[in-house]
Amino acid sequence: MALQISATNPEHPALLLELPWDVPLEEWPAEYLVPLPRGISRHVVRYSRAGDEVIAVKELAARPAQREYDMLRDLDRLGIPSVDPLAVVTGRTTADGAPLESVLITRHLGGSMPYRSMFETTMRPATMHRLMDALAVLLVRLHLAGFAWGDCSLSNTLFRRDAGAYAAYLVDAETGDLHPQLSVGQREYDLDLARVNISGELLDLEASGALHPSVDPIEFGMEICARYRGLWDELTRTSVYPAGKYQYIERRIRRLNELGFDVAEMQIEHASNGDTVSFVPKVVDAGHHQRQLLRLTGLDTEENQARRLLNDLESWMATQDDYAPGDPLGARPEVLAHRWVREVFRPTVRAVPPELRGSVDPAEIYHQLLEHRWYLSERAQHDIGIDTAVEDYIRNILPKARKTLQPTAD
Numbered sequence: 001m002a003l004q005i006s007a008t009n010p011e012h013p014a015l016l017l018e019l020p021w022d023v024p025l026e027e028w029p030a031e032y033l034v035p036l037p038r039g040i041s042r043h044v045v046r047y048s049r050a051g052d053e054v055i056a057v058k059e060l061a062a063r064p065a066q067r068e069y070d071m072l073r074d075l076d077r078l079g080i081p082s083v084d085p086l087a088v089v090t091g092r093t094t095a096d097g098a099p100l101e102s103v104l105i106t107r108h109l110g111g112s113m114p115y116r117s118m119f120e121t122t123m124r125p126a127t128m129h130r131l132m133d134a135l136a137v138l139l140v141r142l143h144l145a146g147f148a149w150g151d152c153s154l155s156n157t158l159f160r161r162d163a164g165a166y167a168a169y170l171v172d173a174e175t176g177d178l179h180p181q182l183s184v185g186q187r188e189y190d191l192d193l194a195r196v197n198i199s200g201e202l203l204d205l206e207a208s209g210a211l212h213p214s215v216d217p218i219e220f221g222m223e224i225c226a227r228y229r230g231l232w233d234e235l236t237r238t239s240v241y242p243a244g245k246y247q248y249i250e251r252r253i254r255r256l257n258e259l260g261f262d263v264a265e266m267q268i269e270h271a272s273n274g275d276t277v278s279f280v281p282k283v284v285d286a287g288h289h290q291r292q293l294l295r296l297t298g299l300d301t302e303e304n305q306a307r308r309l310l311n312d313l314e315s316w317m318a319t320q321d322d323y324a325p326g327d328p329l330g331a332r333p334e335v336l337a338h339r340w341v342r343e344v345f346r347p348t349v350r351a352v353p354p355e356l357r358g359s360v361d362p363a364e365i366y367h368q369l370l371e372h373r374w375y376l377s378e379r380a381q382h383d384i385g386i387d388t389a390v391e392d393y394i395r396n397i398l399p400k401a402r403k404t405l406q407p408t409a410d
Helices: 014-017 062-078 125-144 184-208 217-237 244-258 288-297 303-317 333-350 363-378 386-405
Strands: 004-007 043-050 051-059 083-088 102-107 113-114 157-162 167-168 241-242 261-270 276-286
Touching: 043 062, 051 062, 062 083, 062 102, 102 167, 125 157, 125 167, 125 184, 125 217, 167 303, 184 217, 217 244, 241 244, 244 261, 261 288, 288 303, 288 333, 303 333, 303 363, 333 363, 333 386, 363 386
Parallel strands: none
Antiparallel strands: 004 083, 043 051, 051 102, 083 102, 113 157, 157 167, 241 276, 261 276
């Protein structure tokens, strides 16, 4: 069987042909590899380059490779945070004709970290709670889309910084199935697997001495269940309000927006006696602030980053002479937003030297600068301004934090 490359982008096959497909992945020469931290996997995984892109190459049998490739494409169409599938390579053989396993190729998620690389220094319990929050949000989003993961774990997830929190991305869809809707039993099965897997992974870290002594692996395994159920209930429960009190419905929608979700459709039913109204969000889409920021500015960020940037944008708008909400003669929000990107956001981020910025994306850098500005302003008892904050951050913070801002090679 001849070598075959099935790719989403017509440019990728030509770039991928340059890689040594006649060599087992475990034996690839160092010249083809990119030294990035890898998580634990049941398969051999390596990072390499295809043109300007860093790619993850996973070796597995042909049928599972094609199935996972198709599943990741489906998740991408549904807007689920997951790695981007690029290609499947089949028909591999060694130079003497011996068959080799196929490979699945995905795009490396820039700025992401496998959980084990995050434990190279002892992780504080507060950070562990943020990881559980991120994983719970991811699992809820998958279940709302009808995806049964079948192997939810820290090992099958990548994490990116998101304005003081984390965003979780699915990295392994090999065991997943997509359905029109999941049953309670399917969701509970996924949740039970998550509890067992997370506890086991944390017990392994505890045995290696990489876990903070105050972190109980069993309790954190249970925590994912509690956080998942709390979020699922908030997103899907039916609320009963007194008739005519529609502000309660608006308050519920605002609460969902604050959690980062949009209500795209809702069902409202009046009781036969007219005393109460039942309300249930029918379709809930994640990324409320992401979409709002993208629409206004064209910036594509994580959800918490978008919330923070929108707050800064609104504060800046209020200082502009042509900002007049509701006045048809005032500048439109989109015009002001693009001016903010041009005059504030981009110059601020570009003031940070790339060699100090490392792999941290612009939105996260801007968030960190806002945090530093707030800290310095509190200490000075007055607003010190963004320029002063940037100068102090570059001089006193980034040189010390550089190692934590970039993943270390394994």
